[in-house]
Amino acid sequence: MSMSTKLLDELRNLVGSENLLHKPEDLLVYELDGTIDRALPEAVVFPANTEEVQGVVHACNTHEVPVTPRGAGTGLSGGAIPARQGVIVGTARMRRILNVDPLERTALVEPGAPNIQLSEIAAEHGLFYAPDPSSQKACTIGGNVAENAGGPHCLALGVTTNHVVGMEVVTASGELEWLGSYGPDSTGYDLRGLFIGSEGTLGIATKVAVRLLPIPETVVTLLAIFDDVEHASETVSAVIGAGLVPAALEMMDRVTLQAAEEGLRCGYPPNAGAVLLIELDGIEELVQEQVQEARAACNKHGATEIRTATEANERTQLWKGRKGAIGALGRIAPNYYLLDGVVPRSKLVETMGEVSRISQKYKFPVANVFHAGDGNLHPCLLFDERDEGSTAKVLEAGAEIMQVCVDAGGALTGEHGVGYEKNRFMPLLYSETDLENMRRVREIFGNSGTFNPCKVLPEGTGCGEMAHQKGALQAAGPEAYV
Amino acid sequence: MTGWPLAEDAPNTADLAKCVHCGLCVNSCPTYAITGLEVESPRGRIHLARAVAEERIPLTETVQEHWELCLQCRACEAVCPSGVPYGQIMEKARAQLQAAPPSKSWGRTFRRLVLRQVIGRTRVLATLLAPVRFFARSPLRKLLRASGLLRFMGPIGLLEAQLGRPGRPFRPNNKHEEGDVALFTGCVMGELFGDVHRSTVRVLERSGTHVFAPRNQTCCGALSAHDGDLEEARRLARLNISAFEASSAKTILVNAAGCGAAMKEYGDLLEGDSKFAERAQAIAAKVLDFSEYLVGRTLPVGRLPAKVTYQDACHLAHAQGISTEPRTLLGAIEDCELVETDGADLCCGAAGIYSLLQPAMSAELRQRKALEFAKHKPDLIVTANPGCQMQYEAAIREAGIEARVLHLAEFLDEAQATSTRSP
Numbered sequence A: 001m002s003m004s005t006k007l008l009d010e011l012r013n014l015v016g017s018e019n020l021l022h023k024p025e026d027l028l029v030y031e032l033d034g035t036i037d038r039a040l041p042e043a044v045v046f047p048a049n050t051e052e053v054q055g056v057v058h059a060c061n062t063h064e065v066p067v068t069p070r071g072a073g074t075g076l077s078g079g080a081i082p083a084r085q086g087v088i089v090g091t092a093r094m095r096r097i098l099n100v101d102p103l104e105r106t107a108l109v110e111p112g113a114p115n116i117q118l119s120e121i122a123a124e125h126g127l128f129y130a131p132d133p134s135s136q137k138a139c140t141i142g143g144n145v146a147e148n149a150g151g152p153h154c155l156a157l158g159v160t161t162n163h164v165v166g167m168e169v170v171t172a173s174g175e176l177e178w179l180g181s182y183g184p185d186s187t188g189y190d191l192r193g194l195f196i197g198s199e200g201t202l203g204i205a206t207k208v209a210v211r212l213l214p215i216p217e218t219v220v221t222l223l224a225i226f227d228d229v230e231h232a233s234e235t236v237s238a239v240i241g242a243g244l245v246p247a248a249l250e251m252m253d254r255v256t257l258q259a260a261e262e263g264l265r266c267g268y269p270p271n272a273g274a275v276l277l278i279e280l281d282g283i284e285e286l287v288q289e290q291v292q293e294a295r296a297a298c299n300k301h302g303a304t305e306i307r308t309a310t311e312a313n314e315r316t317q318l319w320k321g322r323k324g325a326i327g328a329l330g331r332i333a334p335n336y337y338l339l340d341g342v343v344p345r346s347k348l349v350e351t352m353g354e355v356s357r358i359s360q361k362y363k364f365p366v367a368n369v370f371h372a373g374d375g376n377l378h379p380c381l382l383f384d385e386r387d388e389g390s391t392a393k394v395l396e397a398g399a400e401i402m403q404v405c406v407d408a409g410g411a412l413t414g415e416h417g418v419g420y421e422k423n424r425f426m427p428l429l430y431s432e433t434d435l436e437n438m439r440r441v442r443e444i445f446g447n448s449g450t451f452n453p454c455k456v457l458p459e460g461t462g463c464g465e466m467a468h469q470k471g472a473l474q475a476a477g478p479e480a481y482v
Numbered sequence B: 001m002t003g004w005p006l007a008e009d010a011p012n013t014a015d016l017a018k019c020v021h022c023g024l025c026v027n028s029c030p031t032y033a034i035t036g037l038e039v040e041s042p043r044g045r046i047h048l049a050r051a052v053a054e055e056r057i058p059l060t061e062t063v064q065e066h067w068e069l070c071l072q073c074r075a076c077e078a079v080c081p082s083g084v085p086y087g088q089i090m091e092k093a094r095a096q097l098q099a100a101p102p103s104k105s106w107g108r109t110f111r112r113l114v115l116r117q118v119i120g121r122t123r124v125l126a127t128l129l130a131p132v133r134f135f136a137r138s139p140l141r142k143l144l145r146a147s148g149l150l151r152f153m154g155p156i157g158l159l160e161a162q163l164g165r166p167g168r169p170f171r172p173n174n175k176h177e178e179g180d181v182a183l184f185t186g187c188v189m190g191e192l193f194g195d196v197h198r199s200t201v202r203v204l205e206r207s208g209t210h211v212f213a214p215r216n217q218t219c220c221g222a223l224s225a226h227d228g229d230l231e232e233a234r235r236l237a238r239l240n241i242s243a244f245e246a247s248s249a250k251t252i253l254v255n256a257a258g259c260g261a262a263m264k265e266y267g268d269l270l271e272g273d274s275k276f277a278e279r280a281q282a283i284a285a286k287v288l289d290f291s292e293y294l295v296g297r298t299l300p301v302g303r304l305p306a307k308v309t310y311q312d313a314c315h316l317a318h319a320q321g322i323s324t325e326p327r328t329l330l331g332a333i334e335d336c337e338l339v340e341t342d343g344a345d346l347c348c349g350a351a352g353i354y355s356l357l358q359p360a361m362s363a364e365l366r367q368r369k370a371l372e373f374a375k376h377k378p379d380l381i382v383t384a385n386p387g388c389q390m391q392y393e394a395a396i397r398e399a400g401i402e403a404r405v406l407h408l409a410e411f412l413d414e415a416q417a418t419s420t421r422s423p
């Protein structure tokens, strides 16, 4: 299928020719996000404002061509992959922070603004934006809204949905709406909440109003070192059991530590079996008390060493490794398949055991790095996609891990979304009635199947072929490039 | 099977595979920051290289355009958690363009000629730059500036704006000398930035280090390497290796960031040369940046009452990981107020000969710097690479900003000299 020149002309008129990509080489760059799946778009457009977004959505709908929104393309579930080709709508030109209101502690931002930029500007007013995905240097607020992104610091403060008060959206049918409010309460159905985490299947957020928080007076980060993951996991339960709610509680295992240390030289002990990063914040006296309690819990459960960072630069150094850890895995294997299961904290140790059993069974080494505090696991299976059949095998191993999480009373995804990659597992968790209701929600926003197709909900035919369609371009032959 | 026209200098497959397309680097990339296009981002450029390697696409003009817009500033490499050696990938990608350019142009042929026959030949370069130095200080220049003609002279106009007021050249001695600490003098650096070298020598002397410039050294080869002419880069590297070996120096000091980065990587450049591989590594291990060396030594008190901003040279901050040392040295100077501007570590757009090849993108980056200077109003703009100095000269001239552009060595020299004069 090739896109009609009429639609291309319309898109060009809407956004200008420099903001429309359609050469095969250019399209190739947009075939992937941060994970395994691939699919080539037929065009990529970069609207500059809400009106242009609306125009693009209308044009595509009229031509019945699929639309897929895209932020920075750091997603880990294939959400920004154009599963049925069509047009990618990128938000890269809509990246302004429109205003920061230090009195109301809110900000209004465009969807393409990188998460980090919001935090940097808020910091000028002594404020910060809580959700801090490890990808925050790159990922966009629009992508965060779509994935209901979390981050290391979401344990005490909650994820994106707890910090976005409202947003302007162009719905799948091209309607312009404001969902939510500026205030904390809104009556009636929470359409705002419905949109957050909808993974770009209901519409495109064009402006996002967020809540900001004052930067805490005192912050202390502990790095506790253990011989193995079991002791570290027990400590997690003990810390939470003691009634502490740390700002962050993160775990990394041996494989991850080695990669992070090698790549980022952040001073981690490369021979440790596991480490916990525990961050406590608030008013000085309280924090000091909590630090004592946390240290006691670590010591009681076999910590071999505890380091304390109080200065901002020391803390940044400790966090640098955690935030770069997943990317650093590229040093030890060409590809990783990153899972995102959630289990009750009480099942942490048991589940980790199962994960390592599956890793051995399939002979894919596993690196673990996760938000231990809320039981959100990120096992990364390491592989090389150039090995014949390895991608299929790694997906199979992933499926087994997901089954383990669901059996433990958990969920498929904590923060990376279902996307394309995990949609076929939805029936593990939901009944046919539930899935049908979700389909209806889509229809209410005007998504008749062409708006970010094949995502979240299992879909019949037509999507399956997209993955790894490496030959598609080659088939077009060299003439396609002149 | 790969789709590379020049197999022996093809980007390493394992290096390409290291990119896990996480996207964490995109916002550090100047060309992405300006265009918002992933095709102009590190991840995009690597993905295209991989696609060519895997023969999914041929090496096309579009691919060439995206690679050539890359500044090779290596900001992406510095932030990549996966350790993708982007600088090397891009040099080798450029080598492919040299071998089989999808669009043949006079520009490319001319550029190669200049790099090989002028920049890479000390004598020719010296002869050709002598009149430039004369022009820079002549009334003719004032006339030309007043006439407004420069605006219509394209690259010549740009070069004129970039040209400071070069002093006498600084060239290695003809005699054979030996010593512990050798100074690398470079190509354009020695001809147009002789003052920087003289300041470097004085500052080092005051810290108790005697330096000398070994004979027979030549251009470091960075410009050729960045342009994908690895053959020429290797020729120059071999000459330098022999020259420094003969001097028996234990330390080789470099005050131009781009040269330092290139020389520290001689080992990689000559990896496949059985006669030179080990020697290249040995020489590379001796190379230190001027600031890197100086920061560990006792210096006389310096004083300079001025508002100063330090702008990172990409090949110092990103390629060599040196960004605190120059600031530490600046911070130790009394009465000097150090101001940090936004994007101090963002490429200024000089990038070797990039400002001539990609004038639009280069100008965009230059103007970003000028905006910051206009906002913070520094008296002195300090950096650590001749190309950057030239770009800042042009930036302040275009924006009508009153400030002086100095190399770190010149700044320290001036501060130390001032403080020895006034008690």
Ligand SMILES: Cc1cc2nc3c(=O)[nH]c(=O)nc-3n(C[C@H](O)[C@H](O)[C@H](O)COP(=O)(O)OP(=O)(O)OC[C@H]3O[C@@H](n4cnc5c(N)ncnc54)[C@H](O)[C@@H]3O)c2cc1C
Binding pocket: A033, A034, A068, A069, A070, A071, A072, A073, A074, A075, A076, A078, A079, A080, A091, A111, A112, A132, A133, A134, A135, A138, A139, A140, A141, A142, A143, A144, A145, A146, A147, A148, A149, A150, A151, A152, A199, A200, A201, A203, A204, A205, A206, A326, A327, A415, A416, A452, B022, B023, B024
């Ligand atoms: C190294 C690494 C670490 C990560 N760490 C974390 C982490 O700690 N926590 C976490 O939650 N995630 C993490 N992620 C995943 C990812 O960064 C997040 O899902 C992020 O929110 C995606 O943002 P993006 O801008 O890259 O979106 P994209 O990948 O471009 O898109 C993601 C989804 O959002 C949709 N979308 C994008 N913009 C809009 C819009 N304006 N309106 C509607 N839909 C839109 C897309 O259609 C797609 O479905 C990590 C990823 C990487 C590579």
Ligand code: SF4
Binding pocket: A327, A330, B018, B019, B020, B021, B022, B023, B024, B025, B026, B042, B043, B046, B076, B079, B080, B081, B082, B083, B084
């Ligand atoms: S170059 Fe490094 S940071 Fe950039 S996408 Fe590749 S792995 Fe990630």
Ligand code: SF4
Binding pocket: B028, B029, B030, B031, B032, B040, B041, B042, B045, B069, B070, B071, B072, B073, B074, B075, B076, B077, B086
């Ligand atoms: S070297 Fe500089 S311009 Fe080139 S991709 Fe990396 S960051 Fe961008």
